[in-house]
Amino acid sequence: MSHSPSLPDRPRLELDPEMSDAERLEAIRQHYRRIVQVNEELEDRLADAEGRRGELKDDVEQLKRENEVLKTSSLYIASVEEITDDGVVIKQHGNNQEVLTQAASRLDEDLRPGDRVAINDSFAVQQVLDDETDSRAQAMEVTESPDVEYADIGGIDDQIREVREAVEDPLENPEQFETVGVEPPSGVLLHGPPGTGKTMLAKAVANESDATFIKMAGSELVRKFIGEGARLVRDLFELAAEREPAVIFIDEIDAVASKRTDSKTSGDAEVQRTMMQLLSEMDGFDDRGEVRIMAATNRFDMLDEAILRPGRFDRLIEVPEPGPDGRERILEIHTEEMNVADGVDLSAVARDLDGYSGADIASLATEAGMFAIRDGRTEVSQADFEQARDKLQDADKEDEQVINYQY
Numbered sequence: 470m471s472h473s474p475s476l477p478d479r480p481r482l483e484l485d486p487e488m489s490d491a492e493r494l495e496a497i498r499q500h501y502r503r504i505v506q507v508n509e510e511l512e513d514r515l516a517d518a519e520g521r522r523g524e525l526k527d528d529v530e531q532l533k534r535e536n537e538v539l540k541t542s543s544l545y546i547a548s549v550e551e552i553t554d555d556g557v558v559i560k561q562h563g564n565n566q567e568v569l570t571q572a573a574s575r576l577d578e579d580l581r582p583g584d585r586v587a588i589n590d591s592f593a594v595q596q597v598l599d600d601e602t603d604s605r606a607q608a609m610e611v612t613e614s615p616d617v618e619y620a621d622i623g624g625i626d627d628q629i630r631e632v633r634e635a636v637e638d639p640l641e642n643p644e645q646f647e648t649v650g651v652e653p654p655s656g657v658l659l660h661g662p663p664g665t666g667k668t669m670l671a672k673a674v675a676n677e678s679d680a681t682f683i684k685m686a687g688s689e690l691v692r693k694f695i696g697e698g699a700r701l702v703r704d705l706f707e708l709a710a711e712r713e714p715a716v717i718f719i720d721e722i723d724a725v726a727s728k729r730t731d732s733k734t735s736g737d738a739e740v741q742r743t744m745m746q747l748l749s750e751m752d753g754f755d756d757r758g759e760v761r762i763m764a765a766t767n768r769f770d771m772l773d774e775a776i777l778r779p780g781r782f783d784r785l786i787e788v789p790e791p792g793p794d795g796r797e798r799i800l801e802i803h804t805e806e807m808n809v810a811d812g813v814d815l816s817a818v819a820r821d822l823d824g825y826s827g828a829d830i831a832s833l834a835t836e837a838g839m840f841a842i843r844d845g846r847t848e849v850s851q852a853d854f855e856q857a858r859d860k861l862q863d864a865d866k867e868d869e870q871v872i873n874y875q876y
């Protein structure tokens with residue numbers, strides 16, 4: 470760490486009794502200038518020190534977070550077998566080892582045989598966990614037939630065509646692929662900015678191929694307990710096999726499949742294990758029948774190349790921000806059910822929405838409708854759309870300000 474240079478000397482006023490009044494005045498003026506100069510120097514130093522303090526504070530926060538990960542990630546899962554006078558008998562998941570151990574005194578009252586618990590390296594019970602089925606239900610969303618159709622998605626017709634080819638065709642006509650002797654893509658990765666319709670696309674293809682839609686958020690796979698993420702991945706593929714035809718959709722796949730960072734925390738090792746499980750499930754995917762796998766990310770640049778190899782996510786489809794025509798189509802879709810006044814020029818509205826995603830356009834349409842309602846009108850006017858746009862832009866600016874303020 471660097472040490473600050475010593476502080477500037479305190480200026481001294483030296484007045485000689487022999488001096489004339491004019492000389493004294495000049496000496497005092499000089500002294501004054503010197504004080505101002507030293508003051509400025511000190512102010513600069515203070516600003517530097519404050520900047521440095523901010524940086525150190527960030528470092529401390531970062532270390533605290535890492536510490537938290539280290540503290541919490543080395544917990545294992547076990548089941549309570551029996552509660553005896555000598556302590557608690559637990560069975561560790563994975564290796565089925567039985568151990569007589571102690572529970573933290575605050576847990577004594579709560580423990581029951583059959584409970585799922587988290588234990589630390591020395592087998593002490595740290596926490597009672599939710600029911601396993603609960604935690605699985607939380608992590609996965611299963612829909613028999615999602616209510617999204619291709620016609621609900623605007624501005625990405627090419628991407629719809631590609632997804633149909635890679636997912637719908639192999640589900641509906643597997644024999645055709647066999648006869649021609651072509652392997653359908655193993656996994657389809659949708660990538661692009663947030664709110665552009667990636668999840669919609671996955672839901673629509675499941676719906677239109679009469680397949681069960683099984684969604685898992687990558688962030689849900691990053692679990693606190695050793696082996697839990699890998700277990701969820703196994704469950705995900707098992708469930709898909711039970712419910713075939715099925716489309717598995719892993720959103721935010723970057724959470725488990727990012728390029729390795731330099732840090733070697735145990736939390737990272739757990740993420741790595743989860744990714745390895747995902748890769749091995751995908752590698753054994755050929756025999757899985759009518760199950761297709763899709764994933765999405767906003768952070769394509771962060772992905773580990775291992776997941777993009779042939780046989781894994783080998784069909785990449787970019788879903789970009791919509792252009793003016795796409796924006797118009799999305800606006801039409803989201804205003805279809807609205808009572809829009811005659812003469813409203815949606816194409817002009819769409820032209821002014823540079824940088825808006827599909828999700829932004831959906832909020833704009835709702836907001837425009839709200840302006841009409843607040844005004845006691847039954848029709849949405851051009852001015853409502855303009856006001857809605859101004860409101861969303863102001864809200865955006867406020868968000869930016871909050872972000873700037875936080876940093």
Ligand SMILES: Nc1ncnc2c1ncn2[C@@H]1O[C@H](COP(=O)(O)OP(=O)(O)OP(=O)(O)O)[C@@H](O)[C@H]1O
Nearest residue numbers: 621622623663664665666667668669799827828831
């Ligand atoms: N191309 C589109 N056409 C019509 N509506 C869209 C489109 N894109 C987004 N939307 C609207 O935005 C909402 C969110 O879109 P979606 O969840 O599919 O985006 P995403 O790309 O998966 O976003 P994220 O990366 O943030 O998960 C949709 O429910 C829909 O209302």
